[in-house]
Amino acid sequence: MARDLRAREQQIALAGEAASLGFWLRDFVRNEIWASDQFRALFGFGPSERVDVDKFFQRLHPDDREQTLRMLEKAQQEDGRYQTEYRLLLPDGAMRWISSRGRVEFDPRGQPIRLRGVSIDVTRSKQAELERQAHRDEVVHLLRVASLGELSSALAHELIQPLTAILSNAQAAQLVLAREQCDLAQMREIMGDIVADDQRATEVISRMRLLLQKHEFRPDALDANELIKEVLKLMNYDLIGRGVLVVTELTSGLPSIRGDRVQLQQVLINLILNAGDAMALQAAHSRTLTLQSRVVEGCVQISVMDTGTGIPRGDEEKIFERYHSTKPRGLGLGLSLSRSIMHAHGGRLWAENHASGGASFHLTSPVWKADSR
Amino acid sequence: MKAVPKAQTVFLVDDDPSVLRALGRLLCAAGHKVAGFASAQEFLDRQDPEAPGCVVLDVAMPGSDGLKLQEELVRAGNRLPIVFLTGHGDAQMRERAMQAGAVAFLSKPCLDDELLAAVERALMRDSQLRHRPCSAPNGLV
Secondary structure, eight states, X not given: OHHHHHHHHHHHHHHHHHTTEEEEEEETTTTEEEEOHHHHHHHTOOTTOOXXXXXXXXXXXXXXXXXXXXXXXXXXXXXXXXXXXXXXXXXXXXXXXXXXEEEEEEOTTSOEEEEEEEEEEOHHHHHHHHHHHHHHHHHHHHHHHHHHHHTHHHHHHHHHHHHHHHHHHHHHHHHHHHSSSOOHHHHHHHHHHHHHHHHHHHXXXXXXXXXXXXXXXXXXXXXXXXXXXXXXXXXXXXXXXXXXXEEXXXXXXXXXXXXXXXXXXXXXXXXXXXXXHHTTTSOGGGOEEEEEEEEETTEEEEEEEOOSSOOOTTXXXXXXXXXXXXXXXXXXXXXXXXXXXXXXXTOEEEEEEOTTSSEEEEEEEOBOOTTOO | OOOOOTTOXXXXXXXXXXXXXXXXXXXXXXXXXXXXXXXXXHHHHHSOTTOOEEEEEESOOSSSOHHHHHHHHHHTTOOOOEEEEESSOOHHHHHHHHHTTOSEEEESSOOHHHHHHHHHHHHHHHHHHHHSTTSOTTOOO
């Protein structure tokens, strides 16, 4: 019996070594940690060095300690299982990505006795994943800069309006002050308006800066209607310049969606620019862009609908292929990238023609849940 | 600055409420009577075609833009002189506006001297036109 057990332990240790798996066992009663050789090698402990919980946490990257600790505490309170990824920062300065899973064993009173865990070095695949992500972020950023380029004159106009109001208000104030009797109430009004217009110009710049900045995918709880309104603020003068009438049909009280604000804005900008192009040949009075938000099958759905030429029959899927473009100077990346952004969000993006003419693009995004990260 | 006959009004058309208010204040402070409109349509609906004065008109507006309003006024025989204000006017727009009889085509943001001088010229042209009712059909002097 004892021999069987030992033989099995040896087998497990061998398999662990072959797969670079590090095993460990934490005894809550004796407050001790037993760790396999492979685990010691991974975490940078000597073969006979005493391992305890504090030493273990010291090896963790400072940014990952809190989260890992919470995860372990949660496992003890719930069904005892956990699975997580964290970084190690070894004493020699090396960084390692570890994937770890484990199980807590409880006594009949529900007190934790032992925690068995297995850890594996995933640095290589993690780095490849991060590189892919960085590459994608780069492409996303470049396309965003390109679409902002298309919007540049509209954005200039967004700044010129408050600057015009500020200048005229300031010069009106100069004229008022030159009079013998100065109306103080009017001066206060003028100053208030100047401050408000200055803030408005600052907001335009912040919105532009946010879109121009490079950043990593960062999901947040977002209000779909706010997202639509922000994008329309950015594109207001572009749409006016194209003679497009904008109609919004926003459902109030929508649940928050889980998404990266800048990337979702980019998808909407892209779809709206396309809609504007599709309507360029229509008579001016029949260029209508409708933006709609509603809940469909538990997801928030945003629709961008135009009254343009529509999608060539049968091409409703083809337009999402990479390098497929219907525009003379198009790169054919906008829609394929928009779709991959939506997929990365756990959502969808698809297109259809509608009977009355024109095309609709629908995107869905899952609803934010308090514990999703 | 010359005294302006009270009867004349500067009709101000701009879709941006803040710009409309600021320009209105400036023109009032310079002694003009001002009426503001938030769109070309509102101007067409509310303005009395016989009222003397001039128009200070934004080019880029949702719905009917400034250049279209100018066309419509010319077509309707309304000869109110127009001063254009634009955020990003190109040479082509300027050409079109000036050929259709605009008094000036100014870029935003514009200094008060420039705007007030253009408005003076426009009001002057308006009173000349009213004293010579049979002048050129498109209001060119």
